[in-house]
Each structure stands twice: as C-alpha cells, then as structure tokens.
Amino acid sequence: MVKSGLVVRSYSGYYYVDCDGMIVTCKVKGHMKQNRFTLYTGDRVQIERNPAEEKAEGMIVSVLPRRNYLLRPTVANLDLIVLVQALVQPDFSYLIMDKLLVMAEKAGIPVLIVLTKADLADPAKAEQVASIYRNLHYETHVISAKTGKGISSLRERLAGKVSAFGGPSGVGKSTALNAIQPGVTRTTGEISNKIHRGRHTTRFTELTPFNGGYLADTPGFGNVLMDHMLPEELASCFPEFKTVEADCKFSPCSHIHEPVCGVKDAVKAGKIAASRYTSYLEIYEELKENKERNRR
C-alpha cells in the first residue's frame, strides 16, 4: 500500500515519516538509491507499507518536488522561517539579522522576525529595531518568555504552519518554543548547548507537531555561510532596493562605487536604513572574497 507522508526527522539512514499522525520508520527503496536523491526533513514522500504488519515500518519510494529548502539547517517546504535574535544578551546584531534575511529571501521562504528578551531591553531600543524591519514589511514580534509578552499572538500566528526557528545560539529560540508549546520540552541554556554541540542531533532539524502544523527548533545558525551566492545576486535580496534602483545610472549597478545610484541617494535621504546599507556592503565584500577564493 502506497501512502504519502512528511519526513519529520532522520537519523543514520532512517527516516521518520508522519503518515496521518502515525510515525513510520522508513528506509529508502533500492531504485531511489540508484538515481541521485536527497531527502530532507520537511520533504513530502510516498511510502510503501504493509498495513497488516504490526510494526510501523515502511520504505520510501519517492520524494515529491520541494517548494523551497535551506541547507544549513537542512529543511524543506517551510511555510515560514522564524528569524530570532535577542534585543540584549547577546546584543542585537543588524548584520546577523540582515544575513539571515538574505538567506531567507534567496530561498524564497516567507519570514517572521522575533526579537526576544524584551524584559531585559530598553523599550525604545526594541521599537527602534522593530520599526526598521516593519518598514520593510517583515512581520516583527517583540517577545519575552519571562513575562509572556507576545507569546500568545506568536502561537496563533504559527498555528497550521510548518515553521523553523533559526538564529544564533543563546538568543532564546528553545525557550520561546517551550513557551509557545508547553507540552514539549526543548533543552535550553548555554550549558546544555555546549553538551549538545558536536552531536548528530545538532546538525539535523526535527519537526514537532504543533496545532495543525509543525515547529522546528534548529541548532542555531548565527554564522550564516553564503558560499553559494554571488555578489551580483545580493541586491535582489534587499527588497527596499527594488523601488529606487530605477534611479541608478548603470544597470546592473553594485550600488557601491557608481557615481549616480538610486540606492545610495535613498540611504543619504534616510529612505533606506543606514544599518541595512552597512550590512549590504559587508555582505557584498564577503561574497566577493568567496568568489575570488573559489576561482583560485
């Protein structure tokens, strides 16, 4: 009998597939191995299973086309990527947030920004950071797991969706997820992070059923590597550049050294946030270095 399901976890050659709420332990059928295949958490698959058999075991026979995917962390078919950073402890970094946003834009995954530890932060700082991203039409939630601020609206927003939480470690991803979904306990805190580091579990993403959808904690990806991106592609991942690019004299324009540039004008006029342009320059340099390194 062939059924369809969702890969919620994988471990050393086994794939755990959610078929109508039953977790079936699967291996991959031989014919798939002969062709090249990749299987990610979040993949929709077809499995063969003998319903007469008591054990929940099956064979994956095919993978359905992906809507989107990320490679680090490895996860497919997300409805939302929740980009998490603390306002303080550790201090909010515009560069890290902008790198995460570039990654999400490139993958074509809708974004939700979550700023944590509001209880420790100056409300003016929270407002300053949030307004930069809200102006770019990124939905931004300011939360505190300690006071409960913003938790219930976040919980409502994630219902029925497949979402992954990403961001540097120590910003409160697991704590926020525990507050959103109290029944499932995820390990939190710096000490436990250290213990988990280097183990197989940290490299892989696991989907946990939540309110008609799924939630995924990730091991944290603060150090976003963008080795598969070219500097020329970067501008298209900054949505606020689109409307002002018409004023650039050259096309394509790198928005860096060209004398007449709509993006640079918009930064000067305060229409584009200075922090965003600074991130653009830094990421551009990094991508340029990668490109030169790869050429060598």
Ligand SMILES: Nc1nc2c(ncn2[C@@H]2O[C@H](COP(=O)(O)OP(=O)(O)O)[C@@H](O)[C@H]2O)c(=O)[nH]1
């Ligand atoms: N004051 C305060 N501390 C928090 C909050 N959220 C998380 N923390 C603390 O920040 C540390 C890191 O949290 P954790 O969830 O493990 O971060 P993760 O690495 O992103 O999953 C822990 O010591 C948490 O108790 C919050 O909203 N307020």
Ligand SMILES: [Mg+2]
């Ligand atoms: Mg964590």
Ligand SMILES: [Zn+2]
């Ligand atoms: Zn330009």
